[in-house]
Amino acid sequence: MIQASHVSHFYGAEQVLFDLSFEIKSGEFLFLSGESGSGKSTLLSILSTLLKPSSGELLIDGESVEKIKNIDYFRQSKVGFVFQFHYLINYLSVYENIALAALEDKKQNIEKILEELGILELSSRYPNEISGGQRQRVALARALVNEPKIIFADEPTGSLDSKNSQIVYGLLAQAVKRGTTVVVASHDMQIENYATQIIRLKDGQIL
Amino acid sequence: MISLKALSKNSFKTLLIFSSITIAVMAIFLISSVSQGVIGMYSKMINTDGDIIVTQKGISDTFFSNVDIALIQKIDALPHVSSSYAMIVGASPIGHIPIAGIYGTTANHFPHYKLAEGVYPKEGEVILGENLAKQFVVKEINIGNKKFTISGVYSSEIGFEEGGVVMNIRDAGKLFNRSASFLLVSSSSPSEIDAIVGKISELSSEVEVKTTQTFVKEYNQFKIIENSSLVISTLAFAMGLMGIASVMSMIVNSRKEEFGIMRALGKSRLFIIKNLFFETLIMSISAYIFALLLSLGILAMLPHIEMLQGYVNGTLSLSTALYVFASTIFMALLGSLIPAWIASKTDPILLINQGCA
Numbered sequence: 158m159i160q161a162s163h164v165s166h167f168y169g170a171e172q173v174l175f176d177l178s179f180e181i182k183s184g185e186f187l188f189l190s191g192e193s194g195s196g197k198s199t200l201l202s203i204l205s206t207l208l209k210p211s212s213g214e215l216l217i218d219g220e221s222v223e224k225i226k227n228i229d230y231f232r233q234s235k236v237g238f239v240f241q242f243h244y245l246i247n248y249l250s251v252y253e254n255i256a257l258a259a260l261e262d263k264k265q266n267i268e269k270i271l272e273e274l275g276i277l278e279l280s281s282r283y284p285n286e287i288s289g290g291q292r293q294r295v296a297l298a299r300a301l302v303n304e305p306k307i308i309f310a311d312e313p314t315g316s317l318d319s320k321n322s323q324i325v326y327g328l329l330a331q332a333v334k335r336g337t338t339v340v341v342a343s344h345d346m347q348i349e350n351y352a353t354q355i356i357r358l359k360d361g362q363i364l
Numbered sequence: 365m366i367s368l369k370a371l372s373k374n375s376f377k378t379l380l381i382f383s384s385i386t387i388a389v390m391a392i393f394l395i396s397s398v399s400q401g402v403i404g405m406y407s408k409m410i411n412t413d414g415d416i417i418v419t420q421k422g423i424s425d426t427f428f429s430n431v432d433i434a435l436i437q438k439i440d441a442l443p444h445v446s447s448s449y450a451m452i453v454g455a456s457p458i459g460h461i462p463i464a465g466i467y468g469t470t471a472n473h474f475p476h477y478k479l480a481e482g483v484y485p486k487e488g489e490v491i492l493g494e495n496l497a498k499q500f501v502v503k504e505i506n507i508g509n510k511k512f513t514i515s516g517v518y519s520s521e522i523g524f525e526e527g528g529v530v531m532n533i534r535d536a537g538k539l540f541n542r543s544a545s546f547l548l549v550s551s552s553s554p555s556e557i558d559a560i561v562g563k564i565s566e567l568s569s570e571v572e573v574k575t576t577q578t579f580v581k582e583y584n585q586f587k588i589i590e591n592s593s594l595v596i597s598t599l600a601f602a603m604g605l606m607g608i609a610s611v612m613s614m615i616v617n618s619r620k621e622e623f624g625i626m627r628a629l630g631k632s633r634l635f636i637i638k639n640l641f642f643e644t645l646i647m648s649i650s651a652y653i654f655a656l657l658l659s660l661g662i663l664a665m666l667p668h669i670e671m672l673q674g675y676v677n678g679t680l681s682l683s684t685a686l687y688v689f690a691s692t693i694f695m696a697l698l699g700s701l702i703p704a705w706i707a708s709k710t711d712p713i714l715l716i717n718q719g720c721a
């Protein structure tokens with residue numbers, strides 16, 4: 158469903174990704190592994206359309222990302238994101254944060270998802286009034302609300318203890334079971350137990 | 365509404381912007397109002413009591429002007445002249461007050477100063493303006509090197525007259541070494557005023573004759589006050605506006621992370637701009653109204669502050685208020701929307717990372 162061909166990226170003069178080509182198939186749980194600084198976040202950002210690569214092309218369902226007419230609608234409806242830091246909006250409640258991301262016809266899903274993730278009772282709290290693990294679950298709920306075809310997660314457990322990490326991995330694995338494609342970038346090798354495919358990066362190259 | 369939530373939850377930032385707008389707007393209001401007020405009072409004093417003013421030729425300041433009072437008889441004899449009076453305007457220490465205005469005038473002009481108590485002054489007597497009277501409980505005061513008896517207290521619509529002293533023009537003449545500073549002439553037929561101006565000019569080569577309207581328009585002191593206040597208030601306002609714009613853009617910069625998240629969630633640039641537009645509008649309009657009310661309150665209090673003795677007065681014109689309103693809103697929007705528009709063009713992930721830094 159996603160094809161990267163000859164993707165390279167520079168930050169200023171520093172090249173951090175070197176001519177990467179690979180394919181992510183629908184329904185996969187892809188694990189992007191590698192040490193810190195190897196380029197995982199950069200690659201994940203490119204794959205999820207949040208960053209334009211310096212060169213190379215990204216095809217989604219055979220179509221070049223450059224040609225997507227309404228990138229905003231594409232991001233909102235087809236893609237879900239979970240970041241290392243939850244990135245919730247601080248002045249919106251848990252419910253409002255999810256509602257902000259939700260498409261009109263998906264708003265009815267919000268409560269159900271909150272319930273599934275065990276955070277329904279936090280609906281009216283603000284991000285600074287809940288724990289780190291709870292925040293990450295809210296971020297996951299936000300990524301799931303529009304039932305996207307693919308979810309990208311960058312170090313989703315980076316700020317969580319191992320118990321909370323297991324919960325997040327379990328929830329991602331469930332999404333995969335329902336047919337969602339999941340791409341996780343992490344240096345935490347625990348994910349190997351859940352992943353269906355692994356790409357190992359080192360210094361911006363695939364090993 | 366999301367703009368209101370953003371404003372109320374980020375109360376520190378909101379307060380910062382709110383107060384910067386309030387201060388900028390108040391600065392311009394107070395500076396321009398006070399200078400307009402001073403000019404307004406002085407021109408009212410001259411305008412209301414005559415159609416024509418006679419001053420010494422080549423002396424643009426009424427304080428330094430010196431005119432022969434004998435001219436009055438000749439002027440009164442001219443056709444269409446209904447009345448005329450002479451005045452000496454000066455300033456001097458009065459008792460323990462370091463400086464106050466002295467108005468020496470011919471008796472026919474006394475009714476301009478409404479008696480609050482006592483009687484109009486005879487030779488060697490003075491009446492005190494209400495503001496000044498509050499500072500004296502005695503019967504006699506020293507002005508210059510002379511002793512005067514207080515015969516009454518007067519009130520006036522013109523603030524700074526209430527901080528002064530009114531006496532007979534002969535007494536004032538002894539204090540200031542002249543028979544008159546200027547003469548004011550009234551006519552009952554407005555169409556004849558220009559002709560009268562011409563005739564008075566022919567009476568003496570040492571005077572300058574103008575309609576009071578022209579005089580007020582050309583009066584140097586007014587021009588100086590007007591121009592300098594224009595410069596000061598324009599500078600204050602420009603600095604205020606730049607302050608508003610820079611606070612706005614600072615705050616937009618500190619919210620790059622938030623905008624990046626919104627872009628990543630698929631919110632359009634327009635969505636971000638629209639919300640920021642309403643936030644800015646709500647804030648700048650309410651700060652403007654707050655500043656306006658505060659300024660009007662201060663201006664209303666000014667004449668009652670004893671220390672100022674009524675010398676400082678302020679009037680806020682509608683055109684100033686509207687002009688300041690428009691430019692405040694414009695700069696606030698400019699300062700917030702332009703950086704936000706530029707920022708929202710950046711790749712979302714870079715925006716998020718910049719926000720963290």
Ligand SMILES: Nc1ncnc2c1ncn2[C@@H]1O[C@H](COP(=O)(O)OP(=O)(O)O)[C@@H](O)[C@H]1O
Nearest residue numbers: 168173191192193194195196197198199200717
């Ligand atoms: N916004 C940026 N500007 C400049 N350099 C960056 C930026 N983001 C990442 N880098 C650099 O790119 C390299 C790869 O970083 P990153 O993709 O974050 O790797 P990882 O996620 O594997 O730790 C690192 O050397 C990092 O310092």
Ligand SMILES: [Mg+2]
Nearest residue numbers: 197198311312
């Ligand atoms: Mg990373």
